[in-house]
Each structure stands twice: as C-alpha cells, then as structure tokens.
Amino acid sequence: MGTGRLYVAVAVGGFRRYATYRVATVAGVFTNTVFGLILVYTYLALWEERPQLGGYDQAQAVTYVWLGQALLSTLAIGGGGFEDELIERIRTGDVAIDLYRPADLQLWWLASDLGRALFQLLGRGVVPFAFGALVFDVALPSDPVTWAGFLLAVLFGMVVGFGIRYLVALSAFWLMDGTGVVQMAWLLGFFCSGMLLPLNVFPGLLGEIVRVLPWSSLLQAPADVLLGRADPLGTFAFQGVWAVALLAAGRLVQSAATRRVVQGG
Template identity: 75%
Template sequence: MYAAVAAGSFRRYATYRVATAAGVFTNTVFGLILVYTYLALWDERPQLGGYDQAQAVTYVWLGQALFATLALQGGGFEAELLERIRTGAVVIDLYRPADLQLWWFAADFGRSAFQLLGRGVIPFAFGTLVFPSALPADPLVWLRFLLALLLATLVSFGIRFLVALSGFWLLDGTGALQLLLVTGMFCTGMALPLNAFPEPLGGIVRALPWSAMLQMPADLLMGETGALRTYAFQAGWAVVLLLLGRMVQTAATRRVVVQGG
C-alpha cells in the first residue's frame, strides 16, 4: 500500500511539467549566483572551511540538486498536512487503515524521488560540467552517497513531520512554516557550508539534525568524512526525530479539534 502511495505521489508531481521546468531554471540561476559569490569568497579565503574552490563549487550544485529533493526550506507535504489539520480533513487520514506517519512518509518519498530526477539532475550536471568540480571517480563512493541521501530523506521528513503536527496546537501553521524556511536556509548549509561557520557556532549547527541533510552527504561525496561516521550521525537523528514524531502524533490524535466545529 505504501509503495502505491509513493508511486502515486511520484506521478502527481510528474504532471506539473511547466513548474518542474521553471524549478530547473530557478535552481540553475541561483546556482550560478552562488558559484560566482563563492568563487569571489574563496579567492579571498582559500581553503575556507577546509574546501578548495572546486569543492566549494561542487557543494553549491549539490545544494541546488537537493534543495527541492529534501525540501530544505520546506515545500513538501507539511503545508498540505497543516491545512488538513486546520480544516479537520485530517480526520479522514486518521480513519484510513494506514499509519499516518508512514502514509505521509511514502507520499513525501515519491515527491523526493521525482524532484531528484526531474529537478535536481539537470542543474547538478550543468554546474559540474561547466565549472571545475570535485566529483569522485569511484562508483562505490556514489553508492555510499546514495545511502546517505536516503538517510537524509528520513531526517528531512522527521523535521517536517514535527512541524506539520504543530498544527494540532497552533491551528494556524504559517509561523511554523516560516521558521522552517529560516532554519532550512542557515542550518542546512544552503547559504554557506557549515564547515565555514565560526566557532562555537559552527560546532553547534554541525551537531543539529539539519547538517545530516546537505553538509554531511556533501562531505561524504567529496571525501571529507567517512561513511560510517556519516551514517551513524544521520541514522541517530532519523531515529530520534521519527520516534519523537510518533510520540507527538499519539498525543495529538487523542483529541482532534476541528476548527469551526
């Protein structure tokens, strides 16, 4: 059943071809802006954050490829679930013979798979072909990266599921979505690699779950960290977030309040 939900979500997003093309264009343009900004910054500060210029450029394009894939600043299922909670339509979800958390994870996984293939590959391929990059030649490294990407998907879902569940208490989730956008910009490393943050701020943000989505997979791909360390960090946060989501879901659904009666 959950595989069917994921496949249906993939097909759903695949129907928005114009939006996908616009997303590819947007990610490519923002990638170019960031690349030239990074090149200027790395000219002044070589080896900033332990990266050379090729690694910094690779990091930019990887971020653009994963921006929509992992919904780094939101834009996945969370807004829809928040709205269903606000209107009371979530009651239908709770009546389904399916687990709420697994149902939405399956839907989000299908969305992520499409965004990676439909929106992420082209900007990444363009950027790494046009600019000097630090991509590995060993296919085993790419396989390790794909596993890290799967774990990053779990972490991303765990964070956004908790944000969506806040709607049971907030009723209006606009503020929660805005907070997700801001934390996604800075704590994932989209604005600047977390390795380049000054201490002690750098150490703090690298210990937070957001670093499991972009920073650690990027470091693994470019050989800056080991696979076991990456997987342990990602899996640890995934377990914590998913268990916390399960606990909050249990508490929230004991009493469902439908706004407006």
C-alpha cells in the same frame, strides 16, 4: 507484505503527483540553475579571498553549490514538501479522512514525501547539477562506491528532513495556523543545513553546534561523503540516530495530537 505494498503505492503516488506538474518542474529547474549561478560566483569570490575556507578548495566549493541546488527541493529545504498539505488538512479538518483509514499517519506521509523527494531529485536535481558539472570546474569522485555512499546519505537526509518537517506540521494540531512555524523552520533549516554556506566554514562554538544539529544531515552530510571529506559509515550513523530520534518524537507527538479535537464538521 501487504503493508509494505501499501506504502510503496503511496510513495509511487507521491512521485506521480509531482510528475504531473511539468511546467512547475521546468520552472524549478530554471530557478535552481540561476540560483546556482549566483551562489557559484559568490562562493568563487569568497574562496578567492579565503582559499581553503572550511577545508574546501575552489572546485569542491563549486561542487558544493551545485549539490545544494540539486538537493534544495529534494530535501524541501526551501519548503514545498508534504508539510504544507498536511497543515492545510489539519486546518480544514480533512485530516479526519487520513485518520479513519487503516493506515499509519506517519508512515503514510513518510512514503508520500519520499516519493516526492525522489521525483524532485530526478526531475529538478539532476539537470542543474549536470549543468554545473559541465560548465564549471568541479570535484567529483570516480569511485562508484563513493557515489553509492552519497546516494545513501541523501536517502538518510530525506528521512531526517521528513522527521523535522513532520514535527513542524503536527504543531498545526495545537496552533491551527502553521504558517509562522513553517517560516521559522524554513529559515532555521536554510541556515543550519548548510544551504547558505557550508557548515565547515563556521568557526568556534557556533560551528560545533550547527554541525551536530539534525539539519546537518540534509546537505552537509551527503556533500562531505561525495567530496570524500567524511567517513561514510560515521555519517550514516549520525544521520541514522537523528532519523530514529525524530521519527520517534513524531510518533509521540502524533499520538498526543490525534487525541485532540479533530476540527471542523
């Protein structure tokens, strides 16, 4: 398929664009490792006081931390995805160029963001994770099927993460300055994805709610598949439903957005 080849090319381009910034990648690896260390000792202190918090033992909690560091930039939970670029293009009017091309805006940015995510997973994710696994006592599965399931859950997480951030970025068509929305989305995503603490530890109604929100597809879902705490098929279904819903919402908003004035000369 000709169309498929285009989006593969876009994804490859997305991967290579990030791969050109080697110093930034090394700096990112360092940051993720240091951040991981801080969180690990915080978690260890917490789990010392409250063993089996959220149903995790200490090794599982430590694994969760390093997983979070591996996926932080991959899923752009801390920002740094395509959204900043798209918002800037909407603000300056450069998005006009994206619109007259014979390509779909949403698929284009999805492909580009998946390329970026894959690079971040390999370039920024693997090293901190390997460091954590070597230095600390972690709980990793030996079954390759579990690992495959984990990777699939990460892939789903990438698409859900894109779906959320695409909606955030499109808001710039109306707001012209997306900074506020991006910061709100970042704060919400950081908490609701389980980056601060696993969502399992939140009790009562709050816990019930955050666990069904789309953000739980990002970190919590792949982590629970890897730690053997969730049924993989059920997890994929949950993520898949959110992915489809968000992408569909993105399409709706996109068609409304492109009917609006494209700003600038």
